[in-house]
Amino acid sequence: MSSASSSSAPQPDSKPSGAPKPMDFSGTDPSLTDGVVLVAGQKFHISKTHLARHSMFFETMFFEKGFQEANQKIVELKEVSAEGFQIFLELINGYNRLSDKNIESAIQCSSMWQSEIPLKKCTKFLQKKSKFSITEKFLLADKLDLIALKKSIIKEVKTNADLEQLVGSHDVSVFKPSTVELIARKSLEINRGQPPVITIT
Numbered sequence: 001m002s003s004a005s006s007s008s009a010p011q012p013d014s015k016p017s018g019a020p021k022p023m024d025f026s027g028t029d030p031s032l033t034d035g036v037v038l039v040a041g042q043k044f045h046i047s048k049t050h051l052a053r054h055s056m057f058f059e060t061m062f063f064e065k066g067f068q069e070a071n072q073k074i075v076e077l078k079e080v081s082a083e084g085f086q087i088f089l090e091l092i093n094g095y096n097r098l099s100d101k102n103i104e105s106a107i108q109c110s111s112m113w114q115s116e117i118p119l120k121k122c123t124k125f126l127q128k129k130s131k132f133s134i135t136e137k138f139l140l141a142d143k144l145d146l147i148a149l150k151k152s153i154i155k156e157v158k159t160n161a162d163l164e165q166l167v168g169s170h171d172v173s174v175f176k177p178s179t180v181e182l183i184a185r186k187s188l189e190i191n192r193g194q195p196p197v198i199t200i201t
């Protein structure tokens with residue numbers, strides 16, 4: 001496997017024309033919301049109970065004693081993008097606009113907030129619908145530590161050529177230790193029982 005300076009996140013395709021419109025979280029129907037979340041300057045009107053049902057993080061924030069956010073009219077979330085939160089809210093409301101452009105931010109939100117359903121939808125998207133190459137998917141799975149996706153991709157590797165294609169031009173040292181272990185195990189599985197190659201000069 002050849003070496004390279006570092007792994008890079010896959011470059012998504014441009015947004016397709018005719019893409020579905022985002023869900024509206026502007027609070028046009030106050031009877032459906034009881035809180036406001038501010039992300040990167042954008043306000044999202046939300047149901048605290050619904051968020052808590054899908055995330056231990058929000059359950060703790062809104063309903064555990066001692067957390068000031070439970071009584072705040074507006075709660076600000078940092079370290080996430082407005083687009084990521086938008087997609088996250090859509091996923092827990094049964095709407096799916098996942099694309100190669102927004103999948104990474106959606107996964108970051110779902111992982112950070114320990115939200116199983118959106119995370120499963122993101123993994124399924126990468127497995128079934130994403131246009132990323134197998135190497136790009138593997139790099140993203142490693143970067144975001146998507147264990148199920150990494151194992152699913154590795155499982156389809158049958159030959160050394162497949163393994164070389166999967167890793168691409170990257171040295172294995174750029175991957176997380178758990179990913180390196182998966183690669184090593186697959187290499188041993190492929191080469192088990194094969195006689196050593198002897199070069200005659």
